[in-house]
Amino acid sequence: MQTVIAFIIIFGSLVFFHELGHFIFAKRAGIMVREFAIGMGPKIFGMMKGETLYTIRLLPLGGYVRMAGEDVDQIELQPGYRVGIILNNDDIAEKIYLNQNVQHPNVVFLEVERADLEKDLFIEGYDEDEHMVRYSVSRNATIVENGTELMIAPVDRQFNSKTVGQRAMAIFAGPLFNFILAFFILMALGFLSGVPSNEPIISSVQDNSAAQVAGMESGDYVKAINGQEIDNWTELSGTVQENPGKPLNFIVERDGQELELVITPSTLEENGTEFGQIGVLRPIEKDPIKAVVFGATQTWDYTILIGELLGKLVTGQFSIDALSGPVGIYKATETVAQYGIFNLMNWAALLSINLGIMNLLPLPALDGGRLLFFGIEAVRGKPIDRQKEGMVHFVGIVLLMLLMVVVTWNDIQRFFF
Template sequence: MTYLLDALQILTGYVVPFLLVLTLLVFVHEMGHYLVGRWSGIRILAFSIGFGPELVGWTDRHGTRWKLAAIPLGGYVKFYGDEDAASVPDYKRLEALAPEERSQTFLGAKLWKRAATVAAGPIANFILAIAIFAVLFSVYGRQVADPVVARVNENSAAAQAGVVPGDRLISIDGTPVVTFDDVRRYVSVRPEMPISIRIERNGAMLDLSMVPQRTELTDQFGNKMEIGVIGILTDQEAGNFRTVNYGPIEAVGQGVLQSWHVVTGTFDYLSNVVTGRMKADQIGGPIRVAKVSGQMATLGIPFLLNIAAILSVSIGLLNLMPVPVLDGGHLMFYAVEALRGRPVGPAAQDVAYRIGFAMVLMLMVFATWNDISMFFG
């Protein structure tokens, strides 16, 4: 009975939230491809959520097979003339088609229509993230605090630089600081990197230099991560904690800004991994996404929606990587085609797709290893 209850808890606490979030993100991504492809006059054979054997599905009046497949870890839109779900062209079949039929294939569409169709998937993910953030900010508001120091930790980077309680942070490396969260976001991805902070003290402006210290933090769920910290805190009296409510237009603007923060934070983290300033252990796969989704679900719908928005931006960015088999790889080929005036040859594309698939597979193995290490390390 205990094992049954544990299995039920895992199912309801982790698997269900994970599948709900992933299905939403995949559906929106593929719907972007589908809608622009249809608008471009490209015939669409299948719209699938998941891979592998079909569990349930139907065929619409346009001949598109809509289906839910057995392996719910992605999805695809298959266009007429494609060899597989990765939109690799079936050149032999294309050569045998009549001109009228060829015009309905993906490869037979004009270059800009192909590019628009491919780019529509990641763009749809960005739009979804902005919409989710906008709804959260308009319905629940946003918790903010002024960037005023209430306490400075002993022997911290801020203490060594001369920061004292009551100082107001004005800018970091020339970037204006509006809220205390702006400070945390900027500093956290810059461990052991010199930064310059302008503060206001008793009406006077001071410029201080410091180096954020690399620190391992543990969140309320026991997840560990390394970030940069300078050792300052605020409180209700100094920071004036409050909830800011936004109207619909302002909320959309804040949604764009929040999505941009996710983009820049991702690139900052990856650059730190490449330069060795941060570990690559935060790169995770489906297991980590399931765990985080379940954890956020225990905190309530707003937290689950927030992680869904962050993941939507991440999926959009991942698919824009210039790696063959990903959307960014296809766009790279189209850029070359635009410059050369003719497509990249089938043989070269085949080699590139094989290399791209190997790269994606290695990334998946690495991410899964991180996921396993997270549980058993």
């Protein structure tokens, strides 16, 4: 149960902040956001606030922000439609009912002759006395069909009416917010647990470790190894890891005196690679300024690390079997949760950065694919045909779903068979 809660909180937070980025910058650009959804598939919760429907959906496979004009979400009033129109005190249409009887003191029934709900905002047709009438339509008017209300989206509130820069920012903001979330998680981690110092000082020595056997103590300052001066913890750990099973001569300073210790690193193996370990921990500092710097540097380091791993995947150094889907992420979360909240926070930050990077890949249906089309539009000076772009994204969605099935099946085989 603990793993389920941790997974829901982590995955939900990553998706929420990703979609929040899209949402905020879409609203800043004046784009109408029809729905803000966490999850995919059937709706299990929905709340209408203003012009946006906020939903939680059944399948924890992502989320979306549905913007006006991105798809066919406008209802066209064709000639011959019989509609009921609710007028305000200025005889402006505020609500339009399609093909249903309406009981309201200000309702007007009309057989539509012409209507424009995007640019000129009007509707005209024949009333019950067969007189031609024309009404202006409010920018916030809604259309009601079969009990469902949909607010009209004037052309200036639609996604495709905005500049390339505004549209690109609304799309880029999703991955951007994943990096921002990772930064704040890692900064909070620095505040709460402290920031690892790069000073070559031994914070603690593990019981029965190579360092303890050789006589190393907490507080020892490592000055040199095998005659090579040690200036920071990175050099210390690097030297140890590169010399598994080989005796190393340490010069340490303790209580103002220099001591020589001979330590033979234990040999460990990971992914077929051997490395050394002597069983010591680095010092931790609690400093608000360093916590902020830690958040920024760790976010950058994790970004570079994931980028390198992605490059190896592209060049064939990693196989597709190395990828994990929701099942694999759940199992990894289960393992990490056993080591405490700080490790879980670090894992959440890593996942957030990973989500941001993956969404920026220039692949159809991903944010990066859409940004690629915006770049082409900026160079050409005109957009690519919407139908052709839509077809490319559709193919991309199908391929991504197939990849998700393959990855999920690999996860199931790896963990349950």
